[in-house]
Amino acid sequence: MAHQFPALTSEQKKALSETARRIVANGKGILAADESVGTMGNRLQRIKVENTEENRRQFRELLFTVDGSVSQSIGGVILFHETLYQKDGQGKLFRDILKEKGIVVGIKLDQGVAPLAGTNKETTVQGLDGLSERCAQYKKDGADFGKWRAVLKIDNQCPSHLAIQENANTLARYASICQQNGLVPIVEPEVIPDGSHDMEHCQYVTEKVLAAVYKALNDHHVYLEGTLLKPNMVTAGHACTKKYTPEQVAMATVTALHRTVPAAVPGICFLSGGMSEEDATLNLNAINLCPLPKPWKLSFSYGRALQASALAAWGGKAENKKATQEAFMKRALANSQAAKGQYVHTGSSGSASTQSLFTASYTY
Amino acid sequence: MPHSYPALSAEQKKELSDIALRIVAPGKGILAADESVGSMAKRLSQIGVENTEENRRLYRQVLFSADDRVKKCIGGVIFFHETLYQKDDNGVPFVRIIQDKGIVVGIKVDKGVVPLAGTDGETTTQGLDGLSERCAQYKKDGADFAKWRCVLKISERTPSALAILENANVLARYASICQQNGIVPIVEPEILPDGDHDLKRCQYVTEKVLAALYKALSDHHVYLEGTLLKPNMVTPGHACPIKYSPEEIAMATVTALRRTVPPAVPGVTFLSGGQSEEEASLNLNAINRCPLPRPWALTFSYGRALQASALNAWRGQQDNAGAATEEFIKRAEVNGLAAQGKYEGSGEDGGAAAQSLYIANHAY
Numbered sequence: 001m002a003h004q005f006p007a008l009t010s011e012q013k014k015a016l017s018e019t020a021r022r023i024v025a026n027g028k029g030i031l032a033a034d035e036s037v038g039t040m041g042n043r044l045q046r047i048k049v050e051n052t053e054e055n056r057r058q059f060r061e062l063l064f065t066v067d068g069s070v071s072q073s074i075g076g077v078i079l080f081h082e083t084l085y086q087k088d089g090q091g092k093l094f095r096d097i098l099k100e101k102g103i104v105v106g107i108k109l110d111q112g113v114a115p116l117a118g119t120n121k122e123t124t125v126q127g128l129d130g131l132s133e134r135c136a137q138y139k140k141d142g143a144d145f146g147k148w149r150a151v152l153k154i155d156n157q158c159p160s161h162l163a164i165q166e167n168a169n170t171l172a173r174y175a176s177i178c179q180q181n182g183l184v185p186i187v188e189p190e191v192i193p194d195g196s197h198d199m200e201h202c203q204y205v206t207e208k209v210l211a212a213v214y215k216a217l218n219d220h221h222v223y224l225e226g227t228l229l230k231p232n233m234v235t236a237g238h239a240c241t242k243k244y245t246p247e248q249v250a251m252a253t254v255t256a257l258h259r260t261v262p263a264a265v266p267g268i269c270f271l272s273g274g275m276s277e278e279d280a281t282l283n284l285n286a287i288n289l290c291p292l293p294k295p296w297k298l299s300f301s302y303g304r305a306l307q308a309s310a311l312a313a314w315g316g317k318a319e320n321k322k323a324t325q326e327a328f329m330k331r332a333l334a335n336s337q338a339a340k341g342q343y344v345h346t347g348s349s350g351s352a353s354t355q356s357l358f359t360a361s362y363t364y
Numbered sequence: 365m366p367h368s369y370p371a372l373s374a375e376q377k378k379e380l381s382d383i384a385l386r387i388v389a390p391g392k393g394i395l396a397a398d399e400s401v402g403s404m405a406k407r408l409s410q411i412g413v414e415n416t417e418e419n420r421r422l423y424r425q426v427l428f429s430a431d432d433r434v435k436k437c438i439g440g441v442i443f444f445h446e447t448l449y450q451k452d453d454n455g456v457p458f459v460r461i462i463q464d465k466g467i468v469v470g471i472k473v474d475k476g477v478v479p480l481a482g483t484d485g486e487t488t489t490q491g492l493d494g495l496s497e498r499c500a501q502y503k504k505d506g507a508d509f510a511k512w513r514c515v516l517k518i519s520e521r522t523p524s525a526l527a528i529l530e531n532a533n534v535l536a537r538y539a540s541i542c543q544q545n546g547i548v549p550i551v552e553p554e555i556l557p558d559g560d561h562d563l564k565r566c567q568y569v570t571e572k573v574l575a576a577l578y579k580a581l582s583d584h585h586v587y588l589e590g591t592l593l594k595p596n597m598v599t600p601g602h603a604c605p606i607k608y609s610p611e612e613i614a615m616a617t618v619t620a621l622r623r624t625v626p627p628a629v630p631g632v633t634f635l636s637g638g639q640s641e642e643e644a645s646l647n648l649n650a651i652n653r654c655p656l657p658r659p660w661a662l663t664f665s666y667g668r669a670l671q672a673s674a675l676n677a678w679r680g681q682q683d684n685a686g687a688a689t690e691e692f693i694k695r696a697e698v699n700g701l702a703a704q705g706k707y708e709g710s711g712e713d714g715g716a717a718a719q720s721l722y723i724a725n726h727a728y
Contacts, residue, residue, distance in 0.1 A: 004568035204368035211582035218575035224623050255628075259588050263659050264622040293627050295659040 007221045008179060016226025017266070019144050020184045023104050023228065024267030027340040028075030029300035030186075031332070032271075033060060033307070034108035034147065036080055043307075049316035057086045059314060063307070064094050066325045068101050073336035076104040078147050078186075078301070084138070095142040106145035106186065107138045109174065113151055122163040125150050125170050128177070135181035145184040147230065147301075148174045152191045154205055154237065159191070168212040172220035179223055186269070186301065188230035189213050193273050195237035199244050203234045203252045210260035224264040230301045231257070233270050233283055246279075250286035254294060263295035270298075272305035277331055278345070280305035281338045288341030299339040306331045371585045372543060380590025381630070383508045383548045387468050387592065388631030391700045392439030393664035394550075396635075397427055397671070398472035398511065400444055407671075413680035421450045426678055426688045427671065428452070428461050433693050435465050437700025442470040442511050442550075442665070448502070459506040470509040470550065471502045473538070477515055486527040489514045492537055499545035509548040511594065511665075512538045517556045518569050518601065528576045536580035543590055550633065550665065552594035553577050557637050559601035563608050567598045567616045567728060574624035588628040594665050595621075597634050597647055610650035611722045617647075618654045618662075619728040627659035634662070636669035641695055644669035645702045645709075652705030655722055663703040670695045 008016070023030065035043060041051040049055055060083055077098055084107060087093050095105045111127035125148065135146065150167035152159040167189060175185035189209050191202065210231065217224065234252040236244055244252075257268060270287075272280040280302055287298050300306075309327035314320050337343040372380070387394065399407060404423075405415040413419055424447050441462050448471060451457050459469050475491035489512065499510065514531035516523040535551050542549035553573050555566065574595065581588065598616040600608060621632060634651075636644040644666055651662050664670075673695060678688035701707040 004565060201368065208582065211579055215575055215579040218571065218624070258659075259626050259628040260582070261626065262623050263625075263627055263657060264619070293659045295627050295657050 007176065008223055012179070012182065013223050013226060015182060016179055016184050016223060019104060020226055020228055020266045023075040023145065023184070024269065024297040024299050025075060026072075027299070027336045028073060029302070029335055029339055030076045030078060030106070030269050031063065031074050031306055032078045032147075032301050032303035033063060033083065034078040034080045034106075035303065036108075036112075037082070043311060044316075047311055047315050053082065055316065056082070058318075059311070060086065060094065061088050062314060062321055062324045063310065063328055064088070064097050066329055070329060070332055071101045071103050073332040074103055076106050076145060078106040078108055078145075079143075080108055084141060084143065093142075099142065104144050105142050106147055107143040108148075109134070109146040109178070110148040116163060116166060119160050119163060120155060120158050122153065122158055122160060123151055124163075124166045128170065128173055131174065131177045132181060135178055135183050139182050143183060145186060145228070146174070146178045147186040147188060149188040149190060152189065152205070152209055154191065154195045154197050154201065159205060159209065164209055164212045168209075168216035171213060172216035172222060175217060175222045175227060176220045179226055184226055184228060185222075186228045186230050187213065187217070188271065190271055190273070191232050193232070193235055193238050196239035196241075197237040198240050198242055199234060199236040199248065199252050202232075202236065203256050206232065206234050206256045207259055210256065214260060214262060224262055225266060227265060229261060229265055229268045229296075230271055231268065232273055233287070235273075238274065246282045246286035247290075249283050250290040251292070253287055254290040254292045254298075257296075258292055258294070261296065265296050267297040267299055269301035272300070272302040275305055277305045277308050281331070281334045281343055282345060284335060285338035285341060285343040285345075288339060297339070300335045302331075302335065306335065371540065372587055376543070376546065377587055377590060379546055380543055380548050380587060383468060384590055384592055384630045387440040387509065387548070388633065388661040388663055389439055390661070391704050392437055393666070393699055393703050394440040394442060394470070394633050395427065395438055395670055395696070396442045396511075396665050396667035397424060397447065398442040398444045398470075399667065400472075400476075401446070407675060408680075411675055411679045417446065419680065420446070422680075422682070423675070423678065424450065424458060425452050426674060426685050427692050428458050429685075430689050430693050430696070432465065434696050435467070437696045438465075438467050440468040440470050440509060442472055443507070444472055448505060448507065463506060468508050469506050470511055471507040472512075473498065473502070473510045473542075474512040480527060480530060483524055483527060484519065484522050486517070486522055486524060487515055488527075488530045489534055492534065492541070495538065495541045496545060499542055499547050503546050507547060509550060509592070510538075510542050511550040511552060513552040513554060515554050515556060516569075516573060518559050518561050518565060523555070523569060523573065528573055532573075532576040532580035535577060536584035536586060539581060539586045539591060540584045543587055548590055548592065549586075550592045550594050551577065551581070552635065554594075554635055554637070555596050557596070557599055557602050560603035560605070561601040562604050562606055563598060563600045563612065563616050564728075566600060567620050570596065570598050570620045571623055574620065578624060578626060588626055589630060591629060593625060593629055593632045594635055595632065596637055597651070599637075602638065610646045611654075613647050614650035614654040615656070615722050616728055617651055618656045618658060621660075622656060622658070625660065629660050631661035631663060633665035636664070636666040639669055641669045641672050645695075645698050645707055648699060649702035649705055649707040649709070652703060661703070664699045666699065670699065
């Protein structure tokens with residue numbers, strides 16, 4: 001404890017820090033296109049498309065081959081292992097297509113959840129075994145950031161102290177290993193929205209979880225300037241009967257973050273969870289208009305909230321390419337505007353009226 | 365853990381947050397005039413003055429009779445217990461004199477250090493017994509904030525994990541109790557400058573200590589917006605042969621804070637430790653010119669660095685009182701400027717040259 005054995009050189013730190021900042025620069029966010037095979041199965045089933053490698057490749061190709069202007073909205077794309085090695089119709093690697101657009105390539109690194117015995121069905125995440133070697137290989141193969149998703153739930157006696165500690169610790173180990181291999185770790189401690197709890201309860205739990213995550217990152221000597229955070233927004237549980245406005249969600253979310261996330265973290269890219277595309281955009285916009293101090297970029301790392309319309313437009317048919325790409329570009333642009341607090345929803349009266357809906361922060 | 369039992373009502377939170385913001389309003393800092401009887405003995409013996417209650421009263425009167433010029437640069441004064449109940453020559457309580465200047469009154473509440481058995485001369489701090497009742501009384505008697513000092517030291521094997529944990533915990537208990545009684549806790553985890561360690565080592569230790577502190581504050585449900593932090597600046601040990609510029613000290617200090625102090629904390633009020641008056645001002649100024657984004661106020665809570673010249677000018681003679689008060693006002697104004705990065709110093713070549721001396725932060 002008294003002595004420092006530096007984990008990273010100045011050059012390593014500089015490279016990590018620059019990559020992290022590039023991803024969230026100027027209102028850019030992340031396209032989370034790292035759905036596992038199983039999860040893609042769920043998505044494709046809804047549009048009645050068979051879950052084959054080729055179909056998955058085709059859909060991702062549509063997203064990645066949009067016009068180069070997408071790089072003004074998208075700073076990074078998270079890929080699943082299979083996708084990192086896939087190519088477009090002309091045989092060009094997806095990762096090269098993205099890089100040429102100036103987009104940073106990322107890779108999902110965790111290997112899914114595993115149960116924590118003796119808890120109310122809580123989990124930890126596996127994937128640490130051989131992680132260093134995998135990271136080194138992914139770095140050679142074009143990835144510059146990684147992502148690891150931990151899951152916590154709000155329920156009877158949950159999240160337990162053990163679940164919080166254990167998930168914070170595995171996230172910190174993963175982050176440390178990534179940085180040793182030149183990958184910026186995106187740290188994702190998702191508190192899922194399942195349940196009937198209210199927004200205040202979600203805020204309380206989110207604060208406890210994030211405090212534990214940042215203590216663990218510090219204990220593991222992780223260089224915060226070379227990381228990104230991917231948290232849930234603070235919302236009520238899905239089954240909660242009380243409704244909250246985007247401004248209330250924004251105030252609760254930013255309050256929780258500013259009590260726990262050090263200013264050294266360059267960017268916070270929210271997950272969209274089960275939110276609709278429009279809600280995810282409106283909430284992000286409100287977050288960026290929130291009057292509390294916000295020393296980090298507040299952006300997006302959306303999966304469904306960037307792809308739902310595109311997926312529906314595609315329906316598995318090549319002739320729907322244009323409609324698919326337009327649908328995706330529209331959401332990318334909307335979210336990039338929201339990341340700057342400049343999104344104008346056709347039904348809203350502009351930022352002046354939303355400002356007045358922010359309740360003073362001391363009530364949170 | 366899963367349930368929040370709110371420690372404070374919305375009104376209590378607002379009161380605490382308002383007090384904290386008043387103390388660290390732009391350009392303002394704290395006069396630490398809370399030297400215990402024992403500490404005052406040392407100060408007074410240096411100027412050949414006997415350590416009597418009357419002399420201590422006369423000396424504090426020199427400071428508190430400063431005119432309205434101090435209103436714009438002093439936001440709070442920390443008192444020792446005895447002083448809280450003393451009056452000036454006209455029978456006006458010191459508390460009222462200070463309050464009438466619009467300055468917030470604070471009180472030292474810890475009861476000094478005690479050894480931690482089994483460590484290399486490390487300590488914790490006592491004072492928790494009956495603290496709630498004492499705080500309630502102090503609040504009635506005019507105090508709106510408190511201060512508690514913990515001490516850590518850097519050596520071959522220190523600070524140990526126990527010292528860090530125990531001091532963080534005791535600071536968190538103190539903070540929690542203060543807030544229950546409407547008192548803003550200033551949390552002071554001082555890492556002494558004794559030793560020959562370099563700047564980097566001090567930075568490393570400071571980061572570990574502060575990370576532990578903020579985890580403890582989170583665990584104890586302390587409302588960060590209603591607290592202030594009083595840390596050491598990051599400096600080399602007194603016996604370190606390497607010399608560092610104010611810009612290097614500033615960069616190391618701000619980097620350490622950005623990695624550990626959540627943006628919700630309204631202000632960081634540095635202790636001056638063994639620094640000279642001018643050094644303390646130059647360093648604070650450099651800190652406020654540091655190019656890294658700083659979401660909290662960065663100001664002073666100085667004892668010796670505000671009083672050394674005044675004490676020397678006074679030397680126990682009432683005829684010197686006016687001149688001594690002027691010395692104090694002078695340092696107060698200088699530090700008020702330094703807290704805004706506007707102090708030109710007594711020979712600096714100005715902001716432009718100094719800016720280039722800030723080494724890129726990834727080196728820290």
